[in-house]
Amino acid sequence: MKRTPCVLIVDADILVRHSLAEYLRECGYRVVQASNTDEARTLLTRRRGRPVIDVVLADVNAAGGENAFALATWIRANHRRVQVVLAGTVDAAAEKAGDLCEEGPTLSKPYDHQLLLDHIRRLLAARDRAECEGST
Amino acid sequence: MAPELDPEPERARVLLVEDEVLIRTPVAHMLRGAGFVVIEASSADEAWSYLQAGAPVDLVFSDIQMPGSMDGAELARKVKESYNHIVVVLTSGKEGPPPGDNQHHFIRKPYRSANVVAMMMSLLGRE
Numbered sequence: 001m002k003r004t005p006c007v008l009i010v011d012a013d014i015l016v017r018h019s020l021a022e023y024l025r026e027c028g029y030r031v032v033q034a035s036n037t038d039e040a041r042t043l044l045t046r047r048r049g050r051p052v053i054d055v056v057l058a059d060v061n062a063a064g065g066e067n068a069f070a071l072a073t074w075i076r077a078n079h080r081r082v083q084v085v086l087a088g089t090v091d092a093a094a095e096k097a098g099d100l101c102e103e104g105p106t107l108s109k110p111y112d113h114q115l116l117l118d119h120i121r122r123l124l125a126a127r128d129r130a131e132c133e134g135s136t
Numbered sequence: 137m138a139p140e141l142d143p144e145p146e147r148a149r150v151l152l153v154e155d156e157v158l159i160r161t162p163v164a165h166m167l168r169g170a171g172f173v174v175i176e177a178s179s180a181d182e183a184w185s186y187l188q189a190g191a192p193v194d195l196v197f198s199d200i201q202m203p204g205s206m207d208g209a210e211l212a213r214k215v216k217e218s219y220n221h222i223v224v225v226l227t228s229g230k231e232g233p234p235p236g237d238n239q240h241h242f243i244r245k246p247y248r249s250a251n252v253v254a255m256m257m258s259l260l261g262r263e
Contacts (some may be wrong), residue, residue, distance in 0.1 A: 036178075134147075
């Protein structure tokens with residue numbers, strides 16, 4: 001049986017975090033939440049029993065010991081299977097985020113829920129396709 | 137005529153307040169598995185801001201020792217003062233008697249999942 005993909009939401013705003021999480025759960029995803037980048041790193045440093053995270057959806061303004069761009073860089077270097085989506089309101093930040101992540105991974109806030117869902121689906125499908133092609 | 141069925145009760149909403157993400161995440165998962173809607177707050181301040189936004193909550197389940205401008209005991213006091221209909225359950229791993237004036241329910245860490253769920257169901261009248 002295929003594992004339910006897991007999305008990690010990183011956002012300091014509890015209202016944003018909760019509403020996004022509930023929406024993604026309704027769409028069939030498992031969701032874990034971090035209120036800052038430190039918590040995100042802790043959750044990503046997987047040990048036995050913790051969920052395998054497939055997508056990180058982080059606010060560019062997320063608080064923590066490092067900013068969201070540094071977190072994205074660290075994820076790309078250490079967790080190659082994890083797809084990163086950075087979201088924010090600042091155009092320049094979004095552009096910078098685009099350099100760090102997969103093709104077209106940035107979204108603007110407020111989130112369009114359907115757009116977000118399509119985006120996550122596309123990212124996971126592209127990853128699975130790439131892995132499939134790589135194994136043949 | 138078909139008999140009327142009781143409508144399914146709305147899922148109870150638990151505001152879980154815990155600053156340690158490796159505790160908060162599995163506890164939230166366990167509570168969701170038991171049928172609750174769980175809102176995760178990483179501090180008492182964050183939980184308070186959520187309540188003040190007017191979001192509906194049936195029960196606050198909070199750790200006592202937390203960083204920030206208030207701890208779980210202070211959050212519990214403020215919840216009782218402003219939102220008396222909300223049930224408050226405090227938890228702590230600290231030795232000694234439960235803190236506070238016994239106004240709030242208390243469960244000591246480490247706790248068993250089944251005990252927490254049973255306590256919440258009972259307090260919310262959903263046994």
